[in-house]
Each structure stands twice: as C-alpha cells, then as structure tokens.
Amino acid sequence: MTAKEIIKPENLVYTKTKVMTDVPMHYCPGCSHGVIHKLIAEAIEEMGIQEKTIGVAPVGCSVFAYNYLDVDFQEAAHGRAPAVATAIKRLQPDKCVFTYQGDGDLAAIGTAETIHTCNRGENIVIFFINNAIYGMTGGQMAPTTLEGMKTSTCPYGRNTDIYGFPLKISDLLAELDGTCYVTRQSVHKVGNIVKAKKAIKKALQNSMDGKGTSVVEFVSSCNSGWKMSPHKANLWMEENMFAKYPLGDLKDTEKKHYGQ
Amino acid sequence: MAKFKGTVVVNTDCCKGCELCIEACPLKILGMSHHCNSKGYHYVELKDEDACIGCASCGYVCPDACLTIYKVKL
Numbered sequence: 048m049t050a051k052e053i054i055k056p057e058n059l060v061y062t063k064t065k066v067m068t069d070v071p072m073h074y075c076p077g078c079s080h081g082v083i084h085k086l087i088a089e090a091i092e093e094m095g096i097q098e099k100t101i102g103v104a105p106v107g108c109s110v111f112a113y114n115y116l117d118v119d120f121q122e123a124a125h126g127r128a129p130a131v132a133t134a135i136k137r138l139q140p141d142k143c144v145f146t147y148q149g150d151g152d153l154a155a156i157g158t159a160e161t162i163h164t165c166n167r168g169e170n171i172v173i174f175f176i177n178n179a180i181y182g183m184t185g186g187q188m189a190p191t192t193l194e195g196m197k198t199s200t201c202p203y204g205r206n207t208d209i210y211g212f213p214l215k216i217s218d219l220l221a222e223l224d225g226t227c228y229v230t231r232q233s234v235h236k237v238g239n240i241v242k243a244k245k246a247i248k249k250a251l252q253n254s255m256d257g258k259g260t261s262v263v264e265f266v267s268s269c270n271s272g273w274k275m276s277p278h279k280a281n282l283w284m285e286e287n288m289f290a291k292y293p294l295g296d297l298k299d300t301e302k303k304h305y306g307q
Numbered sequence: 308m309a310k311f312k313g314t315v316v317v318n319t320d321c322c323k324g325c326e327l328c329i330e331a332c333p334l335k336i337l338g339m340s341h342h343c344n345s346k347g348y349h350y351v352e353l354k355d356e357d358a359c360i361g362c363a364s365c366g367y368v369c370p371d372a373c374l375t376i377y378k379v380k381l
Binding site: 059063067080081278 | 367
C-alpha cells in the first residue's frame with residue numbers, strides 16, 4: 048500500500064485543529080508554548096465552545112497568543128490578565144474566560160492580581176506556563192528559577208541567600224478558598240500531553256459551571272533560554288524541574304458559595 | 308507484520324526542525340531532510356514509509372502542528 052492510497056480523509060488520525068489559525072508561530076523551535084496552544088485549541092474544539100470562549104493574552108513570549116488561537120482575545124497589561132479576565136467574566140457570565148500567562152507575568156509582576164483573583168474565586172481558568180526563566184527578554188532569573196540554576200542574571204547559579212527561594216505559586220494558590228481545581232502538568236511526552244488535555248478540558252468546564260478559579264500549571268522547557276537543544280531541555284526538565292515542581296493534581300474541589 | 312499502516316504528511320513551510328518528533332517516534336523512522344524550507348530550517352521527513360504505523364506520537368509533540376497523520380488497518 049503506497050502513501051497515496053493511505054492519504055484519504057477517512058484515514059485521518061491527527062491534524063491541526065481548526066481553532067488554530069494558519070499564522071506560523073513566532074516561538075523558538077521546540078518551544079512548549081506551541082504544544083500548549085494546540086492543546087487548548089483542541090480542547091475548545093472538542094467541547095464546542097469556540098464562539099463562547101474569550102482569552103486574555105499576557106506580556107511575555109506568549110504575547111501574540113491572540114494571533115494563533117481563533118477565539119476572541121483581549122490583551123492585558125503586564126501581569127494584569129486575571130484582573131481583565133475578572134471583568135470579562137463578571138460582565139458576560141455565560142462565556143468561558145481563560146488567561147494564558149508565563150511565570151514572569153503571573154508569579155512576578157502579577158502576583159497580587161493572581162492571588163486576589165483566586166481568592167475571590169472568579170470563575171475563570173488560569174493557564175500558567177512555568178519555564179523557570181524570563182524567556183522573552185533573554186533568559187533572566189525569574190521567581191520560579193530553581194536553586195543553583197544558571198541564568199543570564201545569575202551566571203553562577205541562583206544563590207538562595209541573596210535571591211530567595213523558587214516560588215511554588217500553584218501550591219500557594221491551592222491553599223486559597225476561591226480555587227476549585229489546581230493541577231500541575233507537563234507536555235514533553237505523549238502520555239503527559241494526553242493528561243494535560245484532560246486537565247484543560249476539566250478546567251474549562253469548571254469555568255462554565257461556576258465552580259471557582261481553576262489553575263493549570265504547565266512545567267515547560269525554554270530551550271533557548273536554557274541554552275540546550277529542545278530534546279536535551281526536556282531531559283533536563285524531567286531531571287531537575289520535576290523534583291521541585293512535582294506533577295499531579297494539587298486540589299480538586301468546589302468553592303464554597305456565600306451562605307452555604 | 309504490523310497490523311496498521313500509516314503515513315505522515317509534513318507541512319514543510321512551518322516545520323522549524325526542532326527534532327522533538329524524531330525523539331517521540333517509537334520506531335525512530337523520522338529524520339531531518341537535507342533540504343531547507345523558505346525560512347532556512349531543515350524540515351523533518353518520513354525516512355521509512357513502509358514502517359510507519361500511524362501512532363501519531365509525532366503529531367502530538369509537534370509544537371507547530373505541522374504534521375498530519377493518516378492510518379489504515381490492514
């Protein structure tokens with residue numbers, strides 16, 4: 048059987064989802080952002096909520112997320128995506144609202160917005176991409192940078208006596224009463240990608256059901272910032288990142304409503 | 308003898324040659340082409356057409372969604 052005989056619409060197993068646009072992505076080769084964009088788009092398509100979804104784009108590498116996902120989008124000021132998403136969801140409660148933020152956006156400049164949005168239990172989804180570095184600006188140290196990890200602003204490794212400790216923001220958010228679902232996923236292997244997609248779908252469903260804030264953290268790699276090949280970056284991530292940021296659900300419940 | 312036969316169609320224009328699909332392929336039958344696309348990246352291609360089982364592992368890990376996978380049951 049030749050390739051020509053196999054290539055027929057009825058034999059299609061996997062292709063690019065229609066919720067993604069045909070714009071080529073500006074991300075570096077092998078960047079985890081591409082996979083996560085794809086998973087969010089696939090989840091939106093499978094749930095049939097393309098017309099009902101509104102995303103909020105951050106500042107960082109994923110600033111152009113609105114170019115790649117074919118859903119309504121709003122760009123927010125640096126770190127303020129959860130505040131913008133709060134307004135959108137409160138004004139249009141029947142919409143499914145999500146923010147897409149990196150660790151520099153969510154865990155550094157936007158810590159206050161993130162924590163207070165989660166504490167208020169806004170019915171939004173926060174997709175948090177944690178690559179332990181400021182990727183867009185040239186690989187500087189972020190709050191999530193691991194102890195001893197070398198970046199362009201700590202070339203001898205992160206010294207916790209001077210720079211403090213890696214911030215486990217998802218664990219912090221799981222402590223708050225407003226969050227309903229906090230999970231940590233990764234997208235470096237097929238198995239993890241399938242699990243991550245399930246988590247995305249669950250989080251989007253929680254937003255529609257008004258259960259509270261859902262946070263989906265993706266432990267991801269930044270091969271350019273880490274100065275490694277994409278495959279080596281994934282291996283490095285498995286070895287070092289997962290020890291500090293273990294995968295799995297941190298919380299799965301429903302927020303308590305007023306008077307309950 | 309494999310029970311499934313598949314093939315991979317590469318959108319060569321958007322492939323950035325990150326080689327993640329080559330690592331993800333369980334049969335290791337993907338490889339880099341000697342040719343470059345319009346952006347100057349070497350793109351991936353199916354080296355052994357007969358061996359592909361259409362598992363779509365390459366498609367799942369592709370960050371740029373440039374792989375389309377077809378599969379037939381033999």
